[in-house]
Amino acid sequence: KPNITILATGGTIAGAGDSSVNSSYSAGAVTVDKLLAAVPDINNMAEIKGEQISNIGSQEMTNEVWLKLAKRVNELLKKDNVDGVVITHGTDTMEATAYFLNLTVKSKKPIVLVGSMRSGSSMSPDGPLNLYNAVSVATSEKSLNKGVVVVMNDEIHSAREVTKTNTSAVNAFASVNTGKIGTVYYGNVNYYMTPLRKNTIDTEFDIEKIDKLPRVDIVYGHANDTAAFVEASVKAEAQGIVHAGMGNGNLFPKTQEALAIASSNGVVVARSSRVGTGRTNLHGEVDDEKLGFIATDNLNPQKARVLLMLGLTKTHNKAQLQEMFFKY
Numbered sequence: 001k002p003n004i005t006i007l008a009t010g011g012t013i014a015g016a017g018d019s020s021v022n023s024s025y026s027a028g029a030v031t032v033d034k035l036l037a038a039v040p041d042i043n044n045m046a047e048i049k050g051e052q053i054s055n056i057g058s059q060e061m062t063n064e065v066w067l068k069l070a071k072r073v074n075e076l077l078k079k080d081n082v083d084g085v086v087i088t089h090g091t092d093t094m095e096a097t098a099y100f101l102n103l104t105v106k107s108k109k110p111i112v113l114v115g116s117m118r119s120g121s122s123m124s125p126d127g128p129l130n131l132y133n134a135v136s137v138a139t140s141e142k143s144l145n146k147g148v149v150v151v152m153n154d155e156i157h158s159a160r161e162v163t164k165t166n167t168s169a170v171n172a173f174a175s176v177n178t179g180k181i182g183t184v185y186y187g188n189v190n191y192y193m194t195p196l197r198k199n200t201i202d203t204e205f206d207i208e209k210i211d212k213l214p215r216v217d218i219v220y221g222h223a224n225d226t227a228a229f230v231e232a233s234v235k236a237e238a239q240g241i242v243h244a245g246m247g248n249g250n251l252f253p254k255t256q257e258a259l260a261i262a263s264s265n266g267v268v269v270a271r272s273s274r275v276g277t278g279r280t281n282l283h284g285e286v287d288d289e290k291l292g293f294i295a296t297d298n299l300n301p302q303k304a305r306v307l308l309m310l311g312l313t314k315t316h317n318k319a320q321l322q323e324m325f326f327k328y
């Protein structure tokens with residue numbers, strides 16, 4: 001049987017409440033041993049070891065937990081007696097953690113993130129089957145060389161593409177630009193696509209050499225916007241600002257002006273979009289060359305922030321950072 005390590009970080013999958021029909025509960029209340037005890041069938045598929053990395057709601061996620069998690073996954077997957085890793089995680093920031101690991105972990109072995117939308121004490125909880133399916137994906141040889149994946153609601157999604165699209169529904173996760181890459185039905189794993197954007201062993205980011213990530217803020221654009229949040233971000237010494245722009249990454253004039261000044265003072269400004277799907281295209285309505293901005297391809301703001309933080313550990317050169325947004 002394959003050896004799988006489950007790293008628990010918290011979230012609703014480890015959540016508990018007082019009633020099966022009350023929507024209020026605490027995320028990250030149940031330990032990894034109890035999570036595993038609820039799904040005894042996974043022991044027929046794999047030798048399971050559990051480790052607790054954190055026990056938080058994923059809205060509390062920090063760069064420090066990301067670094068700790070990535071280093072631990074890297075360390076585990078270097079061992080011959082570990083065949084794959086499953087990470088249980090809250091769903092709020094799961095897409096960002098998944099993309100962070102996709103860019104930093106150096107292994108071809110399966111790395112699977114899983115969560116749930118209903119806590120263990122809810123009626124019809126989705127966590128047990130999601131966990132069972134996640135372990136199946138981690139034990140499957142079909143999962144080699146797929147980069148980091150997210151398993152939710154019988155679907156397999158690539159870390160770069162997946163995003164949370166609903167606040168509470170069990171089908172909250174979707175790869176809005178490209179579609180899911182596979183399905184898993186009571187442990188039956190099938191893939192239909194392989195991610196082409198570079199990941200894991202093919203990236204330039206070496207987590208063993210990164211102990212701190214630079215500050216990158218997200219500023220959300222809107223009608224009648226202001227320069228105030230850009231100025232606050234610059235004052236707080238952000239090295240990068242991701243702008244969640246309107247439409248094709250467009251900006252309110254005053255905000256654009258403040259960001260152009262920030263850029264000329266060495267802050268890297270990346271144009272994303274608040275729309276949710278599609279690319280922010282170079283040579284659109286915004287003259288990136290003149291203003292000193294880069295475009296984030298089709299990464300949403302929270303994923304663009306992850307890549308910009310990692311990119312800034314390597315270089316502040318805008319052309320090189322722009323290349324990274326087309327590569328990863």
Ligand SMILES: NC(=O)CC[C@H](N)C(=O)O
Binds near residue numbers: 010057090
């Ligand atoms: N469904 C969930 O996992 C949400 C719980 C919590 N907010 C978290 O992200 O951890």
